[in-house]
Each structure stands twice: as structure tokens, then as C-alpha cells.
Amino acid sequence: MFYLAQFFKALKIAPVRGGLFLISTFLLLISLGEMDALEKKYFHSENARMTGAYFYALISSKENNLAVARKLRVLPGVEQAITLSEKKIKLEVERLLGAFKKDLATELQDELHNELKNDLINLEFTGIKVVFQENITQRTQQLIRDYLSRLVGTDKVTLGPIKKPNEEFKKNAQLALFLKDWGIIGVVFLCVLFWFSSLQIFSKVIAKQSYLLEQFQRKKFVRIKILGVGPLLALAFGPLVMFIFGQPQEVNLLFFTGIACLGLMTQLRKSTWNT
């Protein structure tokens, strides 16, 4: 309680530097404790590993495209099978029609609308984007397409041509892959750096205060005890915030405790008046 009071006294003396220390401590805790959740939320990209050739398949919406995609994913040579919703496909059709001149588009839409009314063309499709692994043979690609046709039924599926991703897409995919692998680690590293810097800055604020307390009260290591209040507050109240993102990772909370202890150890030197 004494050190908590001293911590808030120091916050009152230097609100900016103290606030920075407190914020950086919470950021470090959240970045470590919610590493997986943050990685999925901000650095996960479906394009990350999809640098191989791909094709689209339109499947009747009466079929369960999720089950089809699941079966495709376990096939050797398939990197990813992404389901496309009916709504998304309709939007794509509208986008394609929008590319025509306005009067022509209206004409086509009317035409399609009439045909839909007459039930001559059924546009109720869902889709699947099948991405192959890189460097697989054309024969394997063809076998996968045949499997899909047989699985759904040839009259219920329309397969698009096999396309290769362009260089720009590949570059983007490489960047996405890099971010997926290193993004969250970078964020945590920055949080650690930020925390250590703010610890040094705030430590200077409380140097004289802790020196006087050590001189005139029978107390020792006052500085690290006051600084230790920050991580303790974060550990006490941080998990409440962390549940917004999901279940905190307990092991990483231990890492946080370790880093906090390491940081505090750097402040283990005896306080002096001239620090």
C-alpha cells in the first residue's frame, strides 16, 4: 500500500512520464498475453501462402460448398480452398455488368432479369477458389479438377480456367507471409523497447523520491518496489481488458513477468541524489 501510494504520488509529479510507463506496461502485457489473437486479427492473411496457380469453381447453391471445400483442402497438391458466398458472387456479376456501358448494362440486366424470371438461367451459385501448391504438375492439377467435378456432379459445377498469379500478387503474398511470420514478434519487440525506455525515464522521476525514502525511512530497494507497482497493476487489471480479445495465454503472462523482473533488476543499483 505504501509503494502504491508512492507510485501514484510519482504519477502526480510527472503525469506524462508516469502515464507513458503505465501505458507501455499494459501494452506489453496485452501484446504478450494476446499474441495469437492479435496475430490472427491483424497479421493473418489468406493470401500469405497462396502463390500457386488457382481456379474458380461455381457450384449450385443447393450443394454444401463448405463440405466440398473441406474435402478439397485435404487433397495433396491443394494449398487452400476458399469458399465464396452467393452474395459475393452476385456482387461480382454486378461489377462485371457495371463495366459495360450504362445502356448496355441496363439492357443486359433486364435481359438477365427476364431470363431469371423465366427460370431459364439460374444464377444462384456459390463458389470455391481452389489454390494449388507451387510447382505441382499439370496432370495433378487436372486430377484435382476431375475430383471436384465428380464430387459435386458435372452438371452442378462450372470450372474456370487455371490461372497463374501475377508478379504483383506474388510480391504481396510474400509480404503477407513475412508479416504473418514476423509481424506480431515485431510488435512485441517494439512494446518491450517502449517499456524499457519508459522504465528508464520514469525511474529518473522517482530517483530522488526513493533516495530520500531510503535515507530517512528504514526501507531498502525503494526504487524497484515503486516501479514494480506498474507491472503488478497491469497483471491485476490487464486480464480484464485482455478478455476483449479472447482468452489470455498464460505462458506468455509468465514471459511478461520475466521481462518485468528483468527490467526491474536493471534498477537494482543504489539510489543516489544526483541520478
Place this chain on the structure above:
Amino acid sequence: MYQQTSTDFSSNRPNRPNRPNRPNRPNRPNTLGATASNYFYLEDISLKFGNIPALSSIQLTIERGEILFITGASGAGKTTLLKVLAGHTKVDSGRVESPCFMRNGPFISEIFQDLRLMNKASCDDNLNISYDPALYAKKADFEQDKQELCRILGVSDRLHLKAQDANGGLKQKIAIIRSLLCKPDILIADEPTCSLDVENAKKIFDVLNLYNTKRGLTVVWASHNRDLVKQFTGRIVHLDGGKLVYSGHACFI
């Protein structure tokens, strides 16, 4: 060869089982050269700053409950000697036995030459830093002590002033009160009355003398004003050029 060791103050270790009485050896030096009644024991200590000798072959013992004045001209080595006693400075040669090197030893409080007050805080806040709940059963006890000391030294009406706005005398009194409020066993004061007139200096000595009598406070007081300390009771140690040239009571000078 330089050695720093802590004196064995048996009375400060209440859990230690009592040894059988040794009637003929009450104050006899032990193997380290200190006795149970000594707080400090310096044996042939020397210290140089570069080529300049700050202390040369100092031999000094300070007993528990003693009032010791260290006098000497500016640059004689008074502050250096105090720093050695407080454990802030290591000596080049000789042996230092000081309670600052031991765990749970007597508590040393210091009055610094630069006073070390928090300038942006009020005088009252500067005094409150000494409030240790481990020493005072209630905050009211601390407040009572504080008010009493402030009243004696005549600063009660100026406690609201910020330390940076206080005059030299007020600052010095605040520093002295702050040191006394933490109920020390030993008080090391470096020129505590340099900004005060003789009357105020006497008042402060009276307070310290009272603490010495009532609570057994050991006082080590450095001052360049030899005439002033001659008026007080206590042992005077005179330094000249880093050498201890005299040790004795004022009445014999």
C-alpha cells in the same frame, strides 16, 4: 590492507542467545579492534583523490551515545571523513568498521551540506518524507513530534512555504528536523548550522543534546567554526590537511 567490516553490536541483535558473562572484558577490543560500545572504528585510514591526500593515517573511535565534533578549516577533510563514516566513500588503506555495513544495524541519518530537500515540495512535505509507519504507531505521534520540533526551532508558521522559496536558515532547520523525525541512532551532520546565527546554532545543539540524553543519539557534527563548537559539550576532533591533529573535550582546549 584495506578492509571494511561491520562491528558486532550484540545489543542490536535481540534474537541472539546470551553468552556467559565475561566480567573482565567489557570494553576490551575484540579481534576486529572494535568494542560493543563503539559505533565506529577507523584504523589508520588513508584516502587520496588523485595525488591529493584527503585523509592520512586517521585513527578514530566513536562510541555509542557520544557527541563528536569534527572541526578543521575548509578542505581539511571533514566531509570526506563523514562520507567514510557513512559508508559513501571507500578508503585506500586502513580498516573501517561502521554500522552502515551491517544488516539491521543502527540507523544512520544524515544532514547533508547541500541539504537535499525537494525544492518543488513544501517544507511540510519535506518533513513528511520521514514518516515511517514502522516507527510511529500513529500518524498523530509523528505529527506531534514534528510540531514540537518545529515549535522549538521556530518554523511552525513557515511550513507551507515551498523549499525553493525558503531562506537558507529555514532550509537548514527543515533538513535537521527531517533527520531527527526518523528517530536515528546516529546523526551525521555536515555543517548543519552554517547558515544559522549563534543563537539558532545553540538551539539546535540543545535539541541534539536532548536527543542524545533521552534517546542515546550519537551525533557526529562537522563544523569549520571551532569557536562555536567549543561552547558545546562533546569531544572535538580537529583535522588539518587530512590529518587528525587533536582529539579531546572542549574544556581541555
